[in-house]
Amino acid sequence: xxxxxxxxxxxxxxxxxxxxxxxxxxxxxxxxxxxxxxxxxxxxxxxxxxxx
Numbered sequence: 694x695x696x697x698x699x700x701x702x703x704x705x706x707x708x709x710x711x712x713x714x715x716x717x718x719x720x721x722x723x724x725x726x727x728x729x730x731x732x733x734x735x736x737x738x739x740x741x742x743x744x745x
Contacts, residue, residue, distance in 0.1 A: 699726070699734055707734060 699707075703724050710720045717735070721728040 699730070704734065704738070707731060711735070 703726070706724055707720055710723065715723075717731050718728050721731045724731075
């Protein structure tokens with residue numbers, strides 16, 4: 694199975710769906726990727742602002 698990176702369009706779609714509280718399994722189905730790929734992307738590129 695060939696490795697293909699997520700493109701910018703897919704990353705933006707993930708961000709938009711996460712902001713609207715769409716479950717990861719539905720995000721994966723929507724963009725045609727495995728849910729573990731979505732989880733890895735979230736973990737790798739997530740940001741949390743602790744300064745409130």
